Amino acid sequence: MNEKLFFDYNAYLIREINEKKFFLSNKYFNWFATTESGMRILELLNGSNCTNEIAQILSKKYNIPYDIILKDIDNFCNNMKKNGLIGIQPPNCITYYQHIFLNIINNHDIMSEENFNRILLTLKDKIIPNVTSIFLFGTDPLVHPQLEELILNASKSKCKLILWSTETVSQKENIAALKGKLDEFIFTFKYKMNAFEQSPDFPILKYCYNNGFPFSAFIKPSKINIFSGNTIVDFLSKINAKKLYIENPLCSNDTYTMKDYLSFEQQLLKKEIILRFWQNKKISSPVTSVFPMRFLCQNAPHRICVKKDCGCNHNIIAFDPTGKPYPCYMYIDSKKIVTFKHDKSDCSTCSYYFLCLGGCKALLDYNSTQSLDELCDYTKALYESLLFEI
Ligand code: SF4
Numbered sequence: 134m135n136e137k138l139f140f141d142y143n144a145y146l147i148r149e150i151n152e153k154k155f156f157l158s159n160k161y162f163n164w165f166a167t168t169e170s171g172m173r174i175l176e177l178l179n180g181s182n183c184t185n186e187i188a189q190i191l192s193k194k195y196n197i198p199y200d201i202i203l204k205d206i207d208n209f210c211n212n213m214k215k216n217g218l219i220g221i222q223p224p225n226c227i228t229y230y231q232h233i234f235l236n237i238i239n240n241h242d243i244m245s246e247e248n249f250n251r252i253l254l255t256l257k258d259k260i261i262p263n264v265t266s267i268f269l270f271g272t273d274p275l276v277h278p279q280l281e282e283l284i285l286n287a288s289k290s291k292c293k294l295i296l297w298s299t300e301t302v303s304q305k306e307n308i309a310a311l312k313g314k315l316d317e318f319i320f321t322f323k324y325k326m327n328a329f330e331q332s333p334d335f336p337i338l339k340y341c342y343n344n345g346f347p348f349s350a351f352i353k354p355s356k357i358n359i360f361s362g363n364t365i366v367d368f369l370s371k372i373n374a375k376k377l378y379i380e381n382p383l384c385s386n387d388t389y390t391m392k393d394y395l396s397f398e399q400q401l402l403k404k405e406i407i408l409r410f411w412q413n414k415k416i417s418s419p420v421t422s423v424f425p426m427r428f429l430c431q432n433a434p435h436r437i438c439v440k441k442d443c444g445c446n447h448n449i450i451a452f453d454p455t456g457k458p459y460p461c462y463m464y465i466d467s468k469k470i471v472t473f474k475h476d477k478s479d480c481s482t483c484s485y486y487f488l489c490l491g492g493c494k495a496l497l498d499y500n501s502t503q504s505l506d507e508l509c510d511y512t513k514a515l516y517e518s519l520l521f522e523i
């Protein structure tokens with residue numbers, strides 16, 4: 134009660150919505166909501182007042198009995214202290230990796246078994262214990278000549294092991310020996326207009342389906358598949374694909390706009406909710422979940438928690454076939470980078486910076502400013518609805 138308390142008032146932007154005060158801090162990467170009275174207390178926590186003095190000031194100002202107000206102020210301050218919002222240092226940053234991406238094959242470049250083992254050995258003690266998933270990925274990892282040996286070694290880590298093929302060309306022979314050795318297979322699904330009606334020819338997916346392999350599909354948004362989301366998910370649900378992974382949107386004027394991409398993503402996510410609801414009553418077969426790859430990142434809009442950056446080199450680390458590390462798998466194929474525009478100056482005054490952290494660093498490099506503005510508007514609207522309407 135006699136402790137001088139401090140709250141870093143100037144480090145917060147305050148938004149007033151429905152009579153609640155939302156404090157959002159880009160400095161401490163946190164947010165909280167309080168009332169008008171809470172805000173009055175916080176104003177006085179400048180490091181030279183203790184709760185007794187604050188109670189005296191407020192009881193005089195608002196003509197409320199001192200004893201009553203002192204109890205409320207004590208409760209409020211204890212609660213704030215418990216949550217680390219007053220009188221203590223900002224929270225520690227997140228310094229562990231959750232996902233490791235090993236690019237074991239990139240067209241003709243193949244990661245040697247020696248390189249692969251060396252990377253895992255380096256990460257073994259300090260990094261691997263916190264990792265949840267290891268992605269063995271590339272243009273078609275199934276054609277890697279030592280794939281079985283790599284899997285055997287990676288499986289010692291006890292992490293979820295995922296094989297992600299971004300350009301699947303393999304036939305079923307390459308997968309038969311891997312049954313039970315991986316937690317998930319992700320295969321590229323190249324959607325062609327009317328392909329299903331004519332002659333559905335997805336041998337590897339059909340093989341997985343017929344032989345009980347847990348598999349998911351992966352698509353790169355394109356001007357063809359982006360307008361056929363429903364048909365794709367319907368087909369994948371029929372063949373028991375667990376998830377549909379969608380690569381981060383790389384837009385240009387002659388392919389599709391960010392607006393097209395976002396409405397495609399929204400439509401599929403809504404469809405999944407509806408199907409799952411109806412599934413309880415009418416649909417007996419499983420429904421394919423939709424998973425935009427950007428949801429893996431720390432700054433995915435639905436992840437409302439303390440974060441220090443988008444996940445680039447914190448949440449994610451990636452290695453190319455030579456063993457060179459990258460802050461994110463998106464950067465391995467740097468030929469894709471079309472622009473270098475780190476000039477989103479409005480981020481510094483944005484109330485949601487502490488959650489969004491300026492968006493995806495890689496998308497900032499790959500996409501045009503115009504498409505990023507569309508993503509930014511969408512992100513802001515999503516945060517508004519997630520924070521203030523729940
Ligand atoms: S990208 Fe947009 S939503 Fe994200 S911090 Fe910057 S201005 Fe805010």
Ligand code: SF4
Pocket residue numbers: 381427429430431432443444445446449460461462463492493494495496
């Ligand atoms: S660069 Fe983009 S894809 Fe990579 S971690 Fe950051 S937000 Fe995610």
